[in-house]
Amino acid sequence: MSEAEAGVPSTAEQGMDVAKGGWYTELGSMWPGQGLSLQVKEVLHKGRSKFQDVCVFESDAYGTVLLLDGVIQCTDRDEFSYQEMLAHIPLCALEEPPRRVLVVGGGDGGVLRELARYPSLREIHIAEIDGAVPEISKRFFPQMAVGFSDPRVKVHITDGIKFVTDAEEGSYDAIIVDSSDPVGPAEVLFEEPFFRAMHRAIRPGGVICTQAESLWLHLDIIKALAAMCSRVFEGGSVQYAYTTIPTYPSGQIGMMICSKAKEGGGAPLDARRPRQPAPGANEALGIPDLRYYDHEVHSAAFVLPRFAREALEGSLGR
Amino acid sequence: MSEAEAGVPSTAEQGMDVAKGGWYTELGSMWPGQGLSLQVKEVLHKGRSKFQDVCVFESDAYGTVLLLDGVIQCTDRDEFSYQEMLAHIPLCALEEPPRRVLVVGGGDGGVLRELARYPSLREIHIAEIDGAVPEISKRFFPQMAVGFSDPRVKVHITDGIKFVTDAEEGSYDAIIVDSSDPVGPAEVLFEEPFFRAMHRAIRPGGVICTQAESLWLHLDIIKALAAMCSRVFEGGSVQYAYTTIPTYPSGQIGMMICSKAKEGGGAPLDARRPRQPAPGANEALGIPDLRYYDHEVHSAAFVLPRFAREALEGSLGR
Structure with a gap:
C-alpha cells in the first residue's frame, strides 16, 4: 500500500x-x-x-x-553513530588488517571518512549510483565529505550491483553497504542476487556489513534478510548488531554482518569479537577521534533485546 | 524559556x-x-x-x-522495555534476593507488574502522588495495571518524598523511581534532598534506580545528577544504563543506579553484574515471560557510546 x-x-x-x-x-x-x-x-x-x-x-x-x-x-549532530558503527564493526572484526574495501552507496562520504582512519588500507572504492549526492555533501556536509579527500579513495558513479558483479572474485576484505530503505531504488540492495555477488567479491574470511533497519519496526524484514544471508553465506556467519541514533525511525538502526567461510574450513569469524584495534584520528585530513565506537560498544551492539533475539533465533548463526 | x-x-x-x-x-x-x-x-x-x-x-x-x-x-507496544529494565537491573544486581521494595511514581502499575515476578519479595510498596493514574491505568492499560493485583502490593496515594522521608531507616532492599521529567511536579524527584532520603531508607548494600533521561538529549542533566548521586552515595556506587524505546524522545531512556556503601566497607556493588536470576512469568496473575531483559542485556545496557562515557567520566564511579 x-x-x-x-x-x-x-x-x-x-x-x-x-x-x-x-x-x-x-x-x-x-x-x-x-x-x-x-x-x-x-x-x-x-x-x-x-x-x-x-x-x-x-x-x-x-x-x-x-x-x-x-x-x-x-x-550533523548524530550521523557519527551510524557511520562509525557501520564501518568499524566489520573492519575491527577481521582477523587481518584490512587492505582493500568497497563501499556501496554512502555517497555522503561519511563511511569513507571512517575508512580514512585505517593506515592499513591500500584501496578504498565507492560505488554510488547518484552523482548528485557527493556534490550535495561536499557543499553542505563538509565533515562527512572529507572522506572523499583521502588519496586512497576511488569514486565510481555507477550501479552498485553491476560494480560488485564485475569485481574480481575474492578481491575485497570487506564490503560496506550504506543504502537507503528497501523501497524504491535501493530495494535490489536487499535481494539475494546482490548478496551472492558480494559473497563472490570478498575473500574467504572477509565480511560484508549492510544497513539492516530497526528491530522495533522491521523484525519481519530482518528475519527474512537473515534467512537469505544464511543461505548465501553458508559455512560463514550471519550476525546482527544495532546502534542508537535519534533521527532514524524508532531511534535506532541495525546492520547485518556476514562473513564468508574460511579457506580450508574451520570456525567462521565471530563478528562480536573485535580483533583489530579501534582506529584513531586522521590528522592529515582533520578527522577527529571516534565519538561512538570502541571495543566495548562493538560487542554490546550484538546483544539483542529478548523479543528480537527470540524472533531471529534460527535465522542468525555462526 | x-x-x-x-x-x-x-x-x-x-x-x-x-x-x-x-x-x-x-x-x-x-x-x-x-x-x-x-x-x-x-x-x-x-x-x-x-x-x-x-x-x-x-x-x-x-x-x-x-x-x-x-x-x-x-x-501498549513498547512499555515493556522501560518497565523491565527499570525494575530488573537494580533487583538482579543485588547480592541477596530482594524482600522489600518501594516504587515511587509508577502509578500505571507497570513496574509493579515486573516486581510481581519475584517470589522472594514479601512487601511491595508504591507511593504515587496522583490517584487518578492508577484508575486510568486499570481502565485502559490492563496489562500494566495487573501489577496492582499482587497481594504483596500496598498502595499509598501520597507525596513520594514525604513517604520516603518517613520510612524506617535501612528498611528497603531497593527503591525504584518511575518519574516523569524534571519539569513540573516531578522536578523534586531529581534533587538532592530526595536522594538523601532514599539513601537513608535503603539498607547498606541496597540500591536505588531512577529514571534518568536520554544520553543523546540530556547529557548535562545526567552529568549533574551523577555528580550529586556520587556525593550522596559516597562509599557506594553510581552507574548509568539505558534501554531503547521508540516512543520516548530520541528513542531511548536511561536510569541511574546507585548503591549504598556496605556495612564494614569493602568493594561497593557493581550493578553491571547480575547476581540474581532473571525472574520468570507469574502464572497466577497472567504475567507472561520477559520480553526485553535478560542477563546479557543487563550488562550491555551499561556500555555507553564513547561521547557519553567521556562526558560522564569522573561523575560515575564505583
Whole structure:
C-alpha cells in the first residue's frame, strides 16, 4: 500500500512542506502511523537528481539535515553513530588488517571518512549510483565529505550491483553497504542476487556489513534478510548488531554482518569479537577521534533485546 | 524559556489537538525543535486530575498511549522495555534476593507488574502522588495495571518524598523511581534532598534506580545528577544504563543506579553484574515471560557510546 492510499501525505508532499518552513514530519511507508518532526530553521537546497528528490535544511535540534525522497539520511549532530558503527564493526572484526574495501552507496562520504582512519588500507572504492549526492555533501556536509579527500579513495558513479558483479572474485576484505530503505531504488540492495555477488567479491574470511533497519519496526524484514544471508553465506556467519541514533525511525538502526567461510574450513569469524584495534584520528585530513565506537560498544551492539533475539533465533548463526 | 516563548505550541495546546483526531506531535521544553508524531485512531479519555492533564488515545502504530501534561508516558507496544529494565537491573544486581521494595511514581502499575515476578519479595510498596493514574491505568492499560493485583502490593496515594522521608531507616532492599521529567511536579524527584532520603531508607548494600533521561538529549542533566548521586552515595556506587524505546524522545531512556556503601566497607556493588536470576512469568496473575531483559542485556545496557562515557567520566564511579 502506498502512503497516498494509506491516507497520509506522501513523502513528496511532505518534502514540499519543508519549503514553507515551520516543521518537517518524516512520514514513510516503512513506519506507518509515526514520524519524527523537526523544526526547520532554513531550507538550504531543494531539487531533483536523476534518481531522487534531494532536500537539505537547517534544523534547530540537529543542525543540517539531508533528505532523499523525503527520508532523513543524516544530520550533523548524530550521523557519527551510524557511520562509525557501520564501518568499524566489520573492519575491527577481521582477523587481518584490512587492505582493500568497497563501499556501496554512502555517497555522503561519511563511511569513507571512517575508512580514512585505517593506515592499513591500500584501496578504498565507492560505488554510488547518484552523482548528485557527493556534490550535495561536499557543499553542505563538509565533515562527512572529507572522506572523499583521502588519496586512497576511488569514486565510481555507477550501479552498485553491476560494480560488485564485475569485481574480481575474492578481491575485497570487506564490503560496506550504506543504502537507503528497501523501497524504491535501493530495494535490489536487499535481494539475494546482490548478496551472492558480494559473497563472490570478498575473500574467504572477509565480511560484508549492510544497513539492516530497526528491530522495533522491521523484525519481519530482518528475519527474512537473515534467512537469505544464511543461505548465501553458508559455512560463514550471519550476525546482527544495532546502534542508537535519534533521527532514524524508532531511534535506532541495525546492520547485518556476514562473513564468508574460511579457506580450508574451520570456525567462521565471530563478528562480536573485535580483533583489530579501534582506529584513531586522521590528522592529515582533520578527522577527529571516534565519538561512538570502541571495543566495548562493538560487542554490546550484538546483544539483542529478548523479543528480537527470540524472533531471529534460527535465522542468525555462526 | 517556556515552549510558548519559543514560538511552538505548548503541550497543553498540543493536547487539545488530540481531540481533533489526525496526528499528535509530542513537543516539550526538554526536547526543543523535535517531537515524535503519532497518528491518532481515537481519543479514549481527556481530563484533568488534581495534578496534571491526563489523556489516553488509541494510536495506529503503538496501541493505547498515555499522555500526562502532553508527554508520552507509555504505550501498549513498547512499555515493556522501560518497565523491565527499570525494575530488573537494580533487583538482579543485588547480592541477596530482594524482600522489600518501594516504587515511587509508577502509578500505571507497570513496574509493579515486573516486581510481581519475584517470589522472594514479601512487601511491595508504591507511593504515587496522583490517584487518578492508577484508575486510568486499570481502565485502559490492563496489562500494566495487573501489577496492582499482587497481594504483596500496598498502595499509598501520597507525596513520594514525604513517604520516603518517613520510612524506617535501612528498611528497603531497593527503591525504584518511575518519574516523569524534571519539569513540573516531578522536578523534586531529581534533587538532592530526595536522594538523601532514599539513601537513608535503603539498607547498606541496597540500591536505588531512577529514571534518568536520554544520553543523546540530556547529557548535562545526567552529568549533574551523577555528580550529586556520587556525593550522596559516597562509599557506594553510581552507574548509568539505558534501554531503547521508540516512543520516548530520541528513542531511548536511561536510569541511574546507585548503591549504598556496605556495612564494614569493602568493594561497593557493581550493578553491571547480575547476581540474581532473571525472574520468570507469574502464572497466577497472567504475567507472561520477559520480553526485553535478560542477563546479557543487563550488562550491555551499561556500555555507553564513547561521547557519553567521556562526558560522564569522573561523575560515575564505583
